Amino acid sequence: MTTMKNWIEASLQALQPQFLEVINESDRHNVPAGSESHFKVTLVSQTFDGKPLIARHRLVNATLTADIIRSIHALALHTLTPAEWQIRNQTAHTSPPCLGGAMHEERAGAKKG
Numbered sequence: 001m002t003t004m005k006n007w008i009e010a011s012l013q014a015l016q017p018q019f020l021e022v023i024n025e026s027d028r029h030n031v032p033a034g035s036e037s038h039f040k041v042t043l044v045s046q047t048f049d050g051k052p053l054i055a056r057h058r059l060v061n062a063t064l065t066a067d068i069i070r071s072i073h074a075l076a077l078h079t080l081t082p083a084e085w086q087i088r089n090q091t092a093h094t095s096p097p098c099l100g101g102a103m104h105e106e107r108a109g110a111k112k113g
Contacts, residue, residue: 004036019044
């Protein structure tokens with residue numbers, strides 16, 4: 001069975017990653033169990049050398065198929081050059097806690113009213 005995580009990983013091999021980590025963070029959000037809707041990608045590639053952050057993200061988005069982009073709700077991208085990865089001691093960013101999105105806003109509104 002191919003999961004969305006596997007599909008993302010396979011697609012991003014085109015960027016010749018030195019390091020690639022795709023984490024399904026859906027369980028940290030207000031979605032049904034087993035969902036594949038929220039992902040964090042840490043991608044280290046020489047392809048990013050000399051490119052600003054927005055260009056790196058555009059490259060990743062262009063590399064992923066339209067089916068992948070349409071199938072997920074959130075994609076957190078951490079795109080680094082090998083030199084940046086070394087400076088970070090080969091550690092990825094930690095995702096912030098989910099605030100609940102629309103459900104959080106609805107609850108906050110109900111408390112006010």
